[in-house]
Amino acid sequence: MSRTLTYREALREGLDEELARDPNVVIMGEEVAQYNGAYKVTEGLWKKWGDKRIVDTPISEAGFIGMGIGASMLGVRPVMELMFWSFHSVAFDQLVNNAACVRYMSGGLINCPIVMRGPANGGTNVGATHSHIPEGLFAAFPGLKVCAPATPADAKGLIKAAIRDNDPVYFMENTRLYGMTGEVPDPTDGDFVIPLGVADLKREGKDVSIIGHGRSIIHALEAAETLKEKHGIDADVLDLRSIRPLDVEAILKSVMKTNRVVLVDESKGFGGVSAMVSHLIQDKAFDYLDAPIKRVTTMDAPAIYSQHIEDEQLPNPRRIVEKVLTLG
Amino acid sequence: MPSTAPEPYFRSAIMSSATADTPRLDFAGSPINKALSADQKIELFRNMVRIRRFEQTALKYYNGGKIGGFLHLYIGQESVAVGTLSLCGEHDHNITAYRCHGHALMSGMEMNPLMAELFGKATGCSKGKGGSMHFFAPDKNYWGGHGIVAGQTPLGLGLGYGLKYLGKEGCALCYLGDGAVNQGAFHESLNIAALFEIPVVYIIENNGYSMGTSQKRSSAYRGCLAQRAEAYDMDWDVIDGSDLYEVRAKAHIAMERARKEFKPSILEITTYRYYGHSVADANAKKYRSPEEIENYKTHFDPIRLWRKRLVEEGVATDEQLDAIDKEALADAVASVKFAEESPAPTIESIMDDVYWETDNGTPASKLGQHFFTD
CATH class of the missing domain: 3.40.50.970 (Thiamin diphosphate (ThDP)-binding fold, Pyr/PP domains)
Incomplete structure (x- = not known):
């Protein structure tokens, strides 16, 4: 229950x-x-x-x-x-x-x-x-x-x-x-414990891997529904959950299945989790990629205050959908 | 807390007003000192000369290129670690900054693993991963050895907190230099120590200089640095570090207050270092005069004074003490041999000791990638 x-x-x-x-x-x-x-x-x-x-x-x-x-x-x-x-x-x-x-x-x-x-x-x-x-x-x-x-x-x-x-x-x-x-x-x-180092496939698809963690996953799931309904694109949504240790196997498994990757990261573009994941994918699954690895990160400025546009600086479902569509 | 802080003899010496003949209070009669047997008094001598001989030997090999990095020598300050740590019982813990060799030895660490650590060898106390500033022996209640000025002061607080939480009647001794008193982490620690009633004793080892900047040029204070405790409604005292009896007598009071009443204190122990901030301190002889150094060595050297005391008390003869000194030097020389003959760490060992879980091969360590060397 x-x-x-x-x-x-x-x-x-x-x-x-x-x-x-x-x-x-x-x-x-x-x-x-x-x-x-x-x-x-x-x-x-x-x-x-x-x-x-x-x-x-x-x-x-x-x-x-x-x-x-x-x-x-x-x-x-x-x-x-x-x-x-x-x-x-x-x-x-x-x-x-x-x-x-x-x-x-x-x-x-x-x-x-x-x-x-x-x-x-x-x-x-x-x-x-x-x-x-x-x-x-x-x-x-x-x-x-x-x-x-x-x-x-x-x-x-x-x-x-x-x-x-x-x-x-x-x-x-x-x-x-x-x-x-x-x-x-x-x-x-029973005792409900989720070990560190184990990612979770939150949505199963075949066309593109959307990989992230934290709130990005909630956005990714919403984006995946839009992609399915409006564009017929079926996305894998992989939730890293644990950043270090990192479930590299789960990342590679998804990438090898879909051959396309969009990484979503609420951090900025320079360095960070998505940069590391991107490196790991190109290093270990280069031959499986049909397109360059793309990222949706927070726009690269200090966080803005304005409530009118703050959510646009961060990754959001619209930005994720747009990025997936650029993969062609 | 004292209404009038006694003028510390050492600082007077720095100001060139006190001499060897300046009258001193005698702390030999305090209960904790009266309780010392002749053997225990001799042991205190042994502990001090072991630190000095170890470091003199290390200096020789540092200058010879066998030891890398920094080497912050404790020579001149031995009475502080020896006097205070001689009071420690089963549940008393200690932690210090990077001038840590004296505390390590006095906590009971052997010379061999310490020298091997300086030589960067696998047999070093930290397997060659810590170096001079990072000696540790948790089994001896000694928690380092920390490189960042005042970075250890919240950790010392945590040791005291842990003792209280776990229901142990003990205290944490947290040492820092006079240069550390202006770091925010220290003041945050003082506030929490007093607020939470943590059994911690902060011991400022005041050697007069934060690297090349004298106390007068680095700290704003009224009477002394320990007096800052007033701001936190905390007890404090000033101690002449050249007198082992005084160090023990006053530290004992603070430690008992911590153990029994959960009241923290600051002790400022005036002392002096004969060498530079570290051996790499190129200006060690420029920011203080040779006369100042000689004056301290001649009149306030803690080992010399303790030796005099032991002979005067009839506890030991100079010949006996010379033999102990010789033995300490022999141990130090032997530790060099041990260090030199020990193997360097393997390249594979670089990846050990990062995570407890991976070191122990636990189920948790099998999940996910922990390391990201390409």
Whole structure:
């Protein structure tokens, strides 16, 4: 059996189950406890679990993120909420030097079982500083793992896997998805965990592979319906879900079937997840390509504020359809 | 907290007002020092000379081109790590910055893996992956060895948080230099330490210089750097680092406060480094006078003073202490032999120790591609 939950509720259910499973799991961040979460992901958890397990921190990302990393070295399993992933910049040293490198620099003596989670998206009329989309950035640091779920079920299954992982996992959510609903398996049917490193074919087609992660997948699915109805093009829509580790096999399988690829990425065009995926495809499946690999990325400027055109800067179903049609 | 901070002797020395004859408070009678047996006092001497001999030996081989990168020597500061870490029990942990050899040795690490690490060998404590700035021994409650100034200060906070969360009666000692006190991460850590009542003791090892910039030219302060604790309603103290008894007596108070009351503190321990910021510090003799360095070495060297004390107390003779010194040097020389004879890491080993899951071959590590070397 499954129920319909919002993405936010599914995440919360995953967090709640992990809090119950392991007494060393602790949730920390700005407004996560008494305020019930800036985006209400942690709503009710403080009331249920109390001060020790759900901890409000001051607005002090370098301090509390670093504190979580230090605690994780001792065996605590902190789940740190960044109110926006955009705030990574003030904790960058902690995120990329301490969490990512301490295992390596210690010759494998230390590991950091920590999760950093929060929304990482544009499209909320808040301007450039609050609209960074850094999954590609962090996936570029060996030692880190990154995932970005698109649906409520994936959000729940992946957050549980992230918390159980013994390496640092940077978990990128999306405020535009928090209210989105979807089917999520009932807890009474067993422990629902989706491992990192496994992509999910969200729609099966034969003519073109649309590959992305996070909210791009929701757009891709909508675009795929338009392509089918208006243009007779049947698209595979592959949701990477996990950026690092990356399910390269699933990417190649889809490409080898359709021979055409459009990558959708809410990051900018220079570098990033889609650039990496594009490289992997040309490297490993060059002979299967009937057309150049195309991308739909966020238009290459800092995120604009204006609500009138913001969604045009980001990938959207219209831009995806147009890009697929250029493949001929 | 003290209403009047005692004028630190060392800083007075820098200002050329104190001399070797300047009267000092005697901390030998504090309970934690009175409890020391003769053997324990001799052990403290041994620990200090082991650090010095290890580093003097490392310096020789650094200059000889056998050791790469940076080499931030602790020589002159030995009493800080030895005095404070001599107070640690089962649940006390420590973490420091890049001038980390002393803390590593005092935490119980052997010379061989440390020297091998400096030589970049597979037998190094970090398998040649960390180098001079990145020694670690979690099994000895020693968490590094961190290269970014003040980057370790939130981690130290996390160690204290973890101890409290896990219900251990212990404290985290987090060392930093006087140059680190102006980093935001340190102040964020202080705020959270006081706010959350974390059992952490921040120990500013004030050697007077943040690289080539003196304390006066890098920090704005009223009485001393530790006094910044006032802003966070936190206890603090200033310690003369040349006196092992004083280091132990005052650190003990702060550590007990952390362990028993979950109250953090800042201790500022005045000390001095004889060499440059690192050995690569080309201007080491330009931003301070040779007289200043000589004055410290002559009058405030912690090992020399401790030796004098032990002889005066009748705890040991100079001959006994010389033998210990000789033994330390022999160990250091032997560690070079070990390092030189050890193999370099294999190229394949570059890809180990990135992820716990892949290192351990877990089911999670079999899913998806973790590495992207073309």
